Structure formats: C-alpha cells, structure tokens
Amino acid sequence: MTGAKRAPRAALPGVAAIVSLSLLAGCGGPSPDTADGEVTLEFLSLAWQKQSVDANKRLVRQWNQAHPDVRVRYVQGSWTTVHDQLLTSFEGGEAPDIIHDDATDLTDFASGGYLTDLTPYLPEELRADIPRTAWQTTTYQGGVYGVPFLQEPRVLIANIALLRQADVRIPTARHPWTWAEFETVSKELTRDRNHDGRTDTYGVAWSLKEPVTQSMNLSLSTGGKVFVKGPDGKNRLRFGPAESAVPRLIQRQVNEDRTAPTTGLGMAGADTLPGFFAGRYAMLPLNFSYRQQVRQQAPDGFDWTVLPMPSGGGADGLAQGVAPQTLSVARDSGHKQAAVDFIAFLNRADHQADLARGDWLLPTSARALKDPAINARRYGWKTGVDVAAALRPSPALGIRGYAEWKDKVATPAYQQFYNGAFGVGELRDRLVGDGRRILDRYQR
Numbered sequence: 366m367t368g369a370k371r372a373p374r375a376a377l378p379g380v381a382a383i384v385s386l387s388l389l390a391g392c393g394g395p396s397p398d399t400a401d402g403e404v405t406l407e408f409l410s411l412a413w414q415k416q417s418v419d420a421n422k423r424l425v426r427q428w429n430q431a432h433p434d435v436r437v438r439y440v441q442g443s444w445t446t447v448h449d450q451l452l453t454s455f456e457g458g459e460a461p462d463i464i465h466d467d468a469t470d471l472t473d474f475a476s477g478g479y480l481t482d483l484t485p486y487l488p489e490e491l492r493a494d495i496p497r498t499a500w501q502t503t504t505y506q507g508g509v510y511g512v513p514f515l516q517e518p519r520v521l522i523a524n525i526a527l528l529r530q531a532d533v534r535i536p537t538a539r540h541p542w543t544w545a546e547f548e549t550v551s552k553e554l555t556r557d558r559n560h561d562g563r564t565d566t567y568g569v570a571w572s573l574k575e576p577v578t579q580s581m582n583l584s585l586s587t588g589g590k591v592f593v594k595g596p597d598g599k600n601r602l603r604f605g606p607a608e609s610a611v612p613r614l615i616q617r618q619v620n621e622d623r624t625a626p627t628t629g630l631g632m633a634g635a636d637t638l639p640g641f642f643a644g645r646y647a648m649l650p651l652n653f654s655y656r657q658q659v660r661q662q663a664p665d666g667f668d669w670t671v672l673p674m675p676s677g678g679g680a681d682g683l684a685q686g687v688a689p690q691t692l693s694v695a696r697d698s699g700h701k702q703a704a705v706d707f708i709a710f711l712n713r714a715d716h717q718a719d720l721a722r723g724d725w726l727l728p729t730s731a732r733a734l735k736d737p738a739i740n741a742r743r744y745g746w747k748t749g750v751d752v753a754a755a756l757r758p759s760p761a762l763g764i765r766g767y768a769e770w771k772d773k774v775a776t777p778a779y780q781q782f783y784n785g786a787f788g789v790g791e792l793r794d795r796l797v798g799d800g801r802r803i804l805d806r807y808q809r
Contacts, residue, residue: 404435404700406707407461409451411442411690414657417723421711424719428710435703437463455479460695462704468502468513468688472763475510481694482508486705491712499729502689502758511691512708514717515726517653518752519579519685520745521672527554527566527647528670538673538751541683544587544614547675551624554647568624570646571615572632576779577771579650581760582686583611587677591760599808600764602800604793610677612782613789620785630783642667650674656744657725671745673752683752686759689729727753766807774799 408425412418418441425439440461442450448470454460460479474480487509492500495513503511528535531553536542542550551568558565573579581591589608595601618625626646629637634651635658641649642664649655659669676682692711694704710716714732718739721728727749728734740747761767778795781787 403433404703406435406437406463406698406700406704407440408437408463408707409440409442409447409461409465411444411447411465412720412724413444414724417720420719420723424711424716428707435700435706437707451479455695455697458697460697462695462698462700463707464693464695465690466511466693467690468511468759468762469767471503471510471691471693472505472765472767474693475505475508476765479696480510481696481698481701482510483512483694483705484509486694486702487512488705488709491709494714494731495712495729496731498757499689502687502762503691503693505763511693512712513689513691513729514712515690515721515724516687516729516753516756517689517726518687518749518756519583519650519674520653520748520752521648521674522641522651522655522659522745523648523670523672524641524644524646525668525670527644531647535670536672536675538683538748541673541676543678544611544675548614548618548622548624551618551648552622555622555624564623564626566644567626567646569618569648569650570629570632570637570640571619571625571650571783572634572637573615573630573780573783574633574636575776576783577775578759578761580612580615580779581608583674584608585684585686585757585760586674586681587611588679588681589760592764600804602797602804604796609789609793612779612792616783616785616789619783627784630780638662648672653727653745653749654725660744671748673748683755684757685752685755686761687756688759688762690726764804766804770800770803774803 410418410421412421422439425437429436442465447466451460451464451466451470451474455474455477471480491512499513499516500509502513503509531550533550533553554566554568555564556566557563581589584591584607587607587610589610590603591608592600593603615625619627619630634649634655637646637649638658640646642662656671663669673683674685677684692708694701694708698704711720712730714730714736717728717730718733718736721733722738728739733739734750734753738746740750761771775796778792782789782792
C-alpha cells in the first residue's frame with residue numbers, strides 16, 4: 366500500500382493499538398439501532414498515524430453533526446491483525462458495517478460472501494472521480510467490493526549530493542531513467558572512496574526481506590504479468606523474459622555488479638535508512654510513505670529527493686502494480702446504502718486529499734490529485750502525482766491461493782534467487798511449477 370503499504374507500517378513505532386476480538390464482537394453486530402430509531406454504523410478504521418487518525422475522527426464528527434439520524438461510531442483497528450480478526454467477526458456475524466482494509470484482502474472476503482457488492486449503491490459522482498484502473502483493484506467476478514481511496518507507488522529516494530557528485534542525469538516522470546540507465550547510474554554511484562578495496566557507497570540498496578510484492582509489481586514496467594488467464598478461464602502463472610527482467614537486474618546488482626549490498630536482502634525498508642543517511646547507499650527503492658520517515662529522521666542539512674522508478678520503455682513505461690487501501694461494507698450490514706453514503710462522504714475530493722496527506726499516500730480521486738498540497742514539490746509529492754497515471758492493479762489481486770503461493774513458494778524462491786543460490790531457470794520452475802499445484806487446488 367501499499368501496499369501498500371501495510372507490512373512496513375505495522376512495524377513502525379506509534380502503530381495504533383491492536384483491536385481485540387472482544388472489541389469487534391462488542392460492536393454487537395452491524396448497524397445496531399437505538400430505541401428511538403437512530404441508526405448507528407460501526408466504522409473500523411486502520412489509520413494509525415496521529416494526523417491520519419485525527420483526520421478520520423474529524424470527518425466522523427462532521428458526518429454525525431450533519432446526519433443525526435445516521436450516526437457513525439469510530440472503532441480503532443490495526444493492520445497487524447485485521448485479516449484474522451475480520452474473518453472471525455464475519456463468521457460470528459459481528460463484523461463492523463464499514464471496513465477499512467486493503468485490496469489484497471478483498472478476493473478472499475468477497476469469494477467467502479462476507480462483503481457487499483457495492484455496484485447498486487455507489488453514487489455516480491464517486492464512480493466517475495476514481496479512475497477505472499483503480500476500480501479494477503476492487504472488482505472481483507463482476508462485483509465491486511470496495512472503494513479504493515489511498516494508493517502507494519514505489520519510488521526512488523535519493524541522496525541528491527551524491528547524484529550531483531557523480532554528475533548523473535536527474536530523471537523525471539516525463540524523462541525517467543530506463544532500467545539500463547539505472548543500472549549504469551548505480552555503477553557510477555558506487556564508490557571505494559579511500560581505495561582500500563572495500564565499497565564505501567553503494568549505488569542502491571534493495572530491501573528484500575519481503576521480495577514478492579515489489580518483484581511482481583515492478584515487472585509491469587517491462588510488460589510482465591505473472592498471473593494470466595488460461596483458455597479455460599483459470600488463473601495461470603507465467604514467468605518469461607518480461608516477468609524476470611527486473612528480478613534479473615536486481616540479482617546482477619547484488620551478485621555481479623556489486624552495486625547493491627547483500628545485506629539489503631534481509632532488510633525491511635526502514636532498516637536501510639540509517640545507512641542512507643550515513644552515505645552508505647545513494648538510492649533506496651521504497652514505498653511512497655517512507656518519505657515521512659526520511660523527513661523526520663534525516664540529519665540536519667541532509668539533501669534528498671524523490672525520483673520515479675525506472676521505465677521499462679514501450680507502452681508500459683512507468684507502470685507498476687499497487688493494491689490500494691479500501692473501504693467496504695459487510696454483507697450482513699442492515700444499512701448498506703447508509704454505509705455507502707458515509708464512504709462517499711469520506712471520499713469527497715477534499716476529504717480524500719486530507720486523508721492522503723495524513724498518511725503520506727496518494728489519493729485515487731482525480732480531483733484530489735489536483736489539490737495544491739498534494740502537488741507540492743517539497744518532499745516529493747509532485748513526483749507521486751506524476752506517476753499516478755501509470756499505476757495498475759497488482760498482479761496479486763483477484764488471485765485465489767495467492768497468499769499460500771506467496772508464503773510457501775514465492776518468498777523462499779525469490780530470496781534464494783537474489784542470494785545467488787540458483788539462476789532464473791530454477792526460479793521459474795519453482796514459481797510456476799510449484800505454484801501451479803497451489804492455484805489448481807483453489808480453482809477446482
């Protein structure tokens with residue numbers, strides 16, 4: 366978050382307190398009505414940063430003041446445990462009416478019959494303001510099971526002083542680096558400054574503790590698909606030259622060019638920041654929201670910038686996959702239209718821009734993307750806006766069995782490949798061959 370988004374955030378200090386099962390169950394089921402007929406909707410929010418929590422609560426208060434007969438009760442949740450807790454609450458008939466989650470969860474919950482198809486309830490203004498590519502992230506078997514409202518591309522966060530010292534071209538979304546140019550620039554940025562035979566500055570540090578999502582999402586820039594539909598309509602795995610181009614480049618940088626450190630293979634994104642501030646790494650491919658940590662933690666005088674990820678060229682260019690944060694309605698909610706009306710209120714362009722700023726993410730709303738604060742050049746906001754049009758649904762979305770494939774097959778396979786344990790042929794055999802058996806079980 367994304368994406369976006371979810372795993373790196375959950376590990377950060379200040380994360381919201383974990384929602385207990387008793388809290389979700391204590392909602393007493395969706396849409397409890399008071400004795401005088403007033404409707405109360407439960408809103409499970411996963412906002413955790415203070416600015417974001419404050420924005421959500423402020424919007425809830427505004428709604429309640431304007432709608433005394435349809436009140437919203439804010440329930441604080443946590444990204445770390447939401448999937449299992451929601452599953453328990455769904456099965457117990459105690460799910461909140463309005464559910465904040467991300468698009469990777471929607472396939473399982475929609476196929477399980479736990480979520481409302483929002484198609485008949487969505488106002489046309491909201492439909493038109495969010496691009497079709499974003500709606501594709503929440504569409505499953507013809508139904509729309511969530512409103513995608515915040516999204517998170519991957520970007521390059523770079524030490525601008527080191528780029529200037531190396532006299533390399535600074536890319537923009539209009540004129541990005543190609544992957545080949547990025548590989549060359551990484552070599553120019555890699556330095557043994559004291560000539561002792563050891564690298565003092567690496568061109569790039571790839572944080573690959575969780576390698577699957579970024580490997581797949583970035584493959585879209587070179588025309589990769591990873592998951593395709595077979596003639597029988599079933600999902601199939603593909604790992605040809607287009608899907609392997611970016612992983613092969615990363616593997617070269619780590620094991621052949623030595624422009625990326627092997628230590629990065631076991632790091633999460635936040636783990637790379639101290640080395641970045643110390644000049645150990647010139648560039649970091651990170652999720653968009655990491656800009657906030659860089660701003661907060663960078664030493665005085667540290668000059669950094671945000672660059673677009675490299676382009677694969679051709680029609681795909683800057684394309685990359687995302688899984689937006691979403692707002693859904695429980696199937697058991699007794700007040701579906703009222704719940705969607707509140708979601709539409711949260712997604713007014715000015716409100717969505719406010720929520721995006723609070724989380725340091727991009728809004729999906731076309732009008733919110735024009736907000737002056739979202740378009741600020743400071744802290745790289747404008748770079749995010751410039752790449753927004755190239756964002757596409759992550760290959761993982763809509764794939765039943767993806768989570769099992771990722772955990773049991775893809776994660777260890779990518780990790781061993783990046784460590785140089787075997788070549789791309791063996792990686793393909795594991796991802797496709799072992800993965801086929803998992804997908805087939807889910808598609809019988």
